[in-house]
Structures are given as C-alpha cells and as structure tokens.
Amino acid sequence: MPEAFSPAPCETGIFRQDQTGFVALTKGAKGYGYTFSNGTVGNTQDAGVLLACGKDAVLVNGKERWPKVALAEADTRFESHGIMLAGRLMEAPGAGKDTPLVVYAHGSESSGWIDRARDPYQMVGRGVSVFVYDKRGTGLSEGEYTQNFPRLADDLVAASREAKRLAQGRYGRFGLMGVSQGGWIAPLAQARAKAQFLCIGYGLVADITEQDAAQVARELQDKGYGGDVIAKARTVTDITARIVKSGYKDGLDDLSAFQQQFGKEPWFALIKGGYTGVLLGMPADELRKNGIPRFDKLDIDWSLDPVQVARQVTVPQLWALAEDDRQAPPAVTIERLTALRGQGQAISVYLFPQADHGMRSYAQAPDGTRKPTIITPGFYDLMADWAKGGIHDAYGQAYRK
Template sequence: MNPIAFAFAAALAVLSSPAAAQPACAPGTYAAADGDFVVLAPVPSIPAPGLRYLFRDGRRGATSEAAAPLACRDGLVEVQGARWSRIAFRETPARFDSVGTRLTGLLIEPPGADARRPLVVMVHGSERTSPIGGVYGYAMAAQGISVFVYDKRGTGGSEGEYTQNFELLAADAAKALDTARRLAAGRHGRAGFFGGSQGGWVAPLAATRSKADFVAVGFGLVASPIEEDREQMVSEVRAAGLGKDAEALVTRLSAATATLLLSDFRDGYDALDAARRAMAAQPWAGKIEGEYSGAMARMTNEELRHLGRARFDNLELIWDYDAVAALRKLDTPLLWVLAGEDREAPIETTRAALLGLAKAGKPIDVYLFPQTDHGMFEFTTGPDGERSVTRITDGYLKLLGDWIKGDARGPYGRAEHLTADR
C-alpha cells in the first residue's frame, strides 16, 4: 500500500488561531462519567504547548485552536462545563526479538486487573512513524481494552530495515502477540489483532501463524497491490466522469506495469508502449496516478530499466499477494470495516471477496461507513475535486472497541452492517 502516513498524522491540519490564554493541557486520556473520552497527544505538526485531541465520536484537531471543544484546568479536561478525569493507564515498555531483529513496544492496560479483558496488538499501515504515544492505541485502551503497540522494523525504536514484506511483517506481529500475552499474563482474556490500511494484509496473515482469537481490520484490502493499482486508476477515471473506454485503457496500463514488476523490469515494455500509444490522445492520460502505474507511464523505458527496481520495487512488496487465500485459512472471527468512498483502497473487489467468504461460512462481520475516505475520514470536496478531511466518522472507534470486546450491537453512526446478500 502507498507509503502515506496512516490516518491521523497524514490528515491533521495545523490550526492557526491560538485559543484564549489558559493552562496548557497535559498529554493523556480523559474520560467522562458516561464513558466518553478524549485523547490528548503531542505531534510534530502542532507547535508546543498545543496537543492533538481525538474524541470517541471522531472529532479531532488541536488544543491550540480557538474553537477547540475543551479546556484544561487543574489537571482535568473540561468539556461543555463538565470535568473529565485522566485515566491512569498501566504502561509497560517491552523489547522483543523477531526474525533476528530487536523490536520496541509498549503495553497499555486500563486500571485494575481483569482476567476477561481483551488484548489487542495494533498492526499499523505503511507509515514509518511510531505508534507509541499516538492517539489510536489510547483510544482503544480508553474503551476497556489492553493494547500493545510496537514500532515496525526499521522505524521508531526498532532495529532492522523498513520493509513492506507481508510475510516478514506477519512474523513480527505474531511475535508481538506472544510478547503482549506474556506481559499481560493473568490480566487478559481473548487476544488478537487490529490492522489498519496495509495492516489489513498483515494482520490476517499473522493470525494464521499464531493462536489469535480475533482479527479486526479498518480500510484494508482483500486484493493484491497490483489489483489496488488498477482499482485506484479505475476510481480516478470514474471520478472524472469518464466512461468504460477509459476504464479499459487504465486496466491495460496496469497489466503492462504489472508485467514489469513481476519480471524485475525485464519484460513488459512492448505492452507498456502499446498502452502509452492508446492513451496518448486522451487529455486525461497525463493526470492518471494509480499506486504506481501513472508514474511508470511517464518514465522512459530506459529510465525504467535502470531505475525501476530502485524506485518502485525496493521494499520487498509481494505484488501478486493472494489476500483471499490467507482469509480462507483463517477460522477466527474477523471484523472488516470499509470506507465507502475510499480512493486509496477502493472497496469494490474487497467487498465482494468478504461477502463471498461470509456466504461460504467464514465468521466475518463487514461494516461500511458511507461517504468516508481512507482512514474512515469524512471530507468535503472542492470545485477541483480535491477532498479536505474534516473528522473521523462517528461510530467507527466505538464499533472497533465494542466488537473487540464481543459486544457489537450498534447503531454506530451511519454504519451499514453488510450481509452476504448485500
């Protein structure tokens, strides 16, 4: 999946108007009496002493914003006149070895010791930023779940080389689950994975290599990276109001670039030239991106022969990865949450595959949030077609928490619970 920072860090805007003078907020997670919560965490994009905030209903922004819906006083957070208290999580740093590499993690546990409390390992997307100290893990822990977050190899405090090799990343995730279970021994019940974006490829594979009790996935794909590239381009031409002829042309381009990738850039140049010629007269052709095909089409064959592998194939990605085969091997309960208008990971193939597996008897729950993009973000669309993120859609975070706890009953915002006949 495209190495774009997963969800929160990529979409958060720096808000320019400072709030009225008030005591600086302290990082942490603050809860209301009814279970609502807000996570406050520092991020580089927000100048100190400002913090990122994330509410359970998906509202997010910066505490330095003039219109921020909270205030900080006497070590508490005040929301609409009510004071929310800080949750005293138990946090245990960890180091563990996987495939000859030392990785760094953190176990976050809600207060108290509950042998029935679920435990989830967060398997993150293609981003290179550290999830340790980020809002997502604490948003899960605030719902009564023990959470283990860790830096992928080659990122944060973990050693090794950054990679997008799903097999290797799945081995790391399985080892992370073993580590989390050991650290939380006697204080957890069922244990499994959550994978976001690219983690949707890794988490199910990790579950086939461990004794995971569940897997939850947000805005992931049941398709190969090659299929993702093609579907992104099809989504682009559809968004531009183009017809079936345009879809056929970008499908042809994707087939040519796939041959290049699968042959280590030895074969496929004649097919690529033919696709370029077929698209040459189209005014939209120069704007097509996909995951990589647009960029390849704009390079010369000589450049691709010399630079193609270094630019496009340097992270050990399994281009023709069979995601359906991995799910067929999985018999543990699976939650999959789709973003209805996902441009990064178009859902058409994924939705059909998931519902087909559910119809065949696999224990799969599929939810769809309409009018959301990658990351479960709601958005506005400008005259030029560009989208501006507004918030995480209401209900998404609560759905994840309730399902992992085995108590998903909804409703969850505008979510649709899909069945095999829908």
C-alpha cells in the same frame, strides 16, 4: 477559568469527561493531535482548538476540566528476525481476566505508533487493552522500513507473544486489529499469533496490483470519465502489474507503446494509483536499467494471494469498510468476503457511508477534492465491541453487507 485547572505542557494519554466521553492526546508532526470519543479530531496548534493542556487534565471548550486517566503502561523491547522492536502495553484501570487484549497491525505509514497513533487510545478508552509497537524502521525500533508483508507478519507474531507475556493474568480474549495495510498483515499472522478474532478497518482482500487498478479506475470515475477511458486505464494497469511482478522484465515495450499512443490524452496525466502514475511518467529504458529505487527497497512480496490468506483464517473476522474509499476501493473486497462467508467462514462486514480512507468523513469541493473532517461515528465503537465479543445493532450510519 476553573480554579482547579493549571495550564501545563501537553502529555499523551486519555482524559475523561464521564463513563463514556473522553479525549485522547497523541504526539503529532506539530503540537499534539486530539481525538474525542465521538470522532472529533484536531491539533493543539490549530486555529479554533477545542482544548487546552493542563497539569493532569485538559480544559475542553474553555470551561470543562477533564482529568487524566491513570493508564497502566509498560514499555518494552522485543526481538524479531534479529532486530529489536519497541513496544508498549496500555491497560485501562481495572483491567482483568475478562478484558480483551489486542495488538495492532499498522498501516503503510513510515512513522512510529508509540505515543502517536490515535486508534490504540480509542480502544483503551473503551475498555480494551492494547499492545502497540513501532514497526521495523520506524520510531524507536531498529531495522529498515519495509512493505514485505510476511516479514511484517512475523513481527506481529513476535509482538503478540510479548503482549501476552506482559499482560499475563489480566486479559481474556486475544485478537489482532489491522488498519489499511494491516488488513493484509493481520490475517497472515492470525494462526501463529493464536488470535481468537480479527478486526480489520478499511483493508482489502485484493493484492497491491488490484488495489492500484481500482484506485486508477476510481480516479478517472471521479473526474467524470466513462467506460471507454476506464477500459484503456485497465489496459495500462494490467501492463504495470506485469512490470512490477516481473521485476521490470515483462511489459516495458507495451508500456512504451501505451505512452506513445495515449500520452497526450487529457486523462493520461490524471492517473496516479499506487504506482502506475509513476511508471507512466518514466521512459521504459530508464525502468529497464534502474527500476524505481524508492519502490524497490520496500521489498514487496508480489506473490501473495490475499484471498487464499483470508480463506485460511479460522476465527471470526470483522471487516469495517469505508464506502467512498479512494485509496482502498471496497467493491472487490466485499464481493470476496461475501463469497468466503458463503463457504462457511465467520465474517461480518460493515460498510460506513460517506467515509473515505482512515474512516474519515469529508467535505467535497466542486472539483472533487476532499477535506477530511471527523472519524466517522460508530467505527471505534464497532471495533471495540467486536473485541469484547458482542456487537449491537447500530454503529453510526453503518450497514451490514
């Protein structure tokens, strides 16, 4: 072991090998997660862990000492809709008037992002300043967890104001990044946040009911079912969309009829989607009486039209999509973004092959189950370059649509 390396408890942060290679450590449910700049991921409690933690450094592959980068971090609290949210500005050494600044719109996870999310550190390691915050009801922030997108967009606008206040004089371009569910929220906030660009990773220009229907169709396709079964599934996702949009007032009798007609079919139990599988497993009378409390408390606004929201965005947009995404199948989104681009909007779309949700490459077993591996190469480079205002030719295996 190199003499200069002293083992010590792990710390969050960025540890750099050279000008391009680095690894970021973040807190995990167990131990610390690590993400190398090339997309390799792991956890300090895994077998075969690739690094060891030390004082102001990590030891990579048992031999290379990578020192910790002296990031400038400013913790803060800011108000939105009467509650206090916790945030942190992170800047790489040398941040100045030409450094891009971004604020992230979160995915649907119910955990906080401060110290825990890998994406912000991957941007800071590439020279982009980031304001990260714990969304309402998570981490160090007050309030109740919600999936009400307009309210979350209001929080993102408040976070943008705070980010620009803290970074005053040390940033140039300002934009929003959204991943997964954040792909709905960032466009809603863009104009009020005065964002000069958007970067969306594995998001959708489709509403939640359309996402559910696409998930169900993909599930059955992946199990080898053909058009006849998928057409039946489309019938039931149309029914469940009516149910959730009406607050359980429309469609329950049709759901009962579908359950009785197809409940014993082998494909019936395979349906999951975002919520359709839950509805299929419940009697209509129970839904009529009680709804689904764990969904209902999320306060989802079912009236939002993502196409109309995207149409109102007036700044350049990057959409980086995972070709094999089971959670957010991209086909409809690509079609709609292409149409909006044809109407004059500045939209760039990159599709990453052999990537699932979260931009994770994967190994697929014979039964169709997938084990996530690395973050697909090129994804983080593309997002950072878009923030800096100039994209290049090659980002891993991605291709433009």
